[in-house]
Amino acid sequence: MNVLIIEDDDDICQLYSIWLEENRHDYIIAKNYEDGILEYVKSIQQGDEGYESDNNIFDLVVLDYDLPSKDMSSNQNGLHIAKEILELKGDQRIMFASAWPKKAFVEYVSTLKSVPEVLPKPFEKEEFINLAEKINLYDIAKKFTKQLREMKNPNSPDVDIKSLESLFKLMNNARREFLQKDNDKSDDVDFIE
Known part of the structure; x- marks a missing residue:
């Protein structure tokens, strides 16, 4: 698996590095909005130039919700990066790894008419790796994204918040159910706050 992590916290980046290396995944870490987009565009361009696509195209992009810009003068919402990537x-x-999972989820769905995976912080290593390696929730998200995009008026910025909250609960319940099936807890105590 090839993962792009866009996260500005050094400690969290170090944990991601350790966890992904332990599980033999390739990854690139970008610490701001501009570098994240640059890495993503490079992966697309290398794939277009005929390089081995398995090593260049990202299987998963993990975003923090609040990200600094390169000059550190302003924070960018992770939605901006998600929008550019989806374009x-x-x-x-x-996947949003966020301390504000509901806010990230609702804004993402209503803005981009797409359903992200959301991993609420804090989370443990097993939870992150299990979710990253399994595509069950991603398949569910793709199904809901298709339904959202087929709405009668796809240009309408108004999305029923109660429906989004129900969808968020459904995704969280599916995530919990999925994790309980693979709940072989080890003695590792690393987690992200």
Whole structure:
């Protein structure tokens, strides 16, 4: 698996590095909005130039919700990066690792008419790796995204918030159910806050 992590916290980046290396996944870490987009565009361009696509195209993009810009003068909402990525590759798998999961989820769905995977912080290594490696929830998200995009008025910025909250609960319940099936807890105590 090839993962792009866009996260500005050094400690969290170090945990991602350790966890992904332990599980033999390739990854690139970008610490701001501009570098994240640059890495993603490079992966698309290398794939277009005929390089081995398995090593260049990202299977998963993990975003923090709040990200600094390169000059550190302003924070960018992770939605901006998600929007740019989806414009480049409409079916890209995106996971928000966020302390504000409901806010990220609702804004993402209402803005981009797409359903992200959301991993609430804090989370443990097993939860992150299990969710990253399994595509069950991604398949559910793709199904709901298709339904959202087939709405009668896809240009309407208004999306029923109660429906989004129900969808968010459904995704969270599916995530919990999925994780309980693979709940072989080890003695590792690393987690992200």
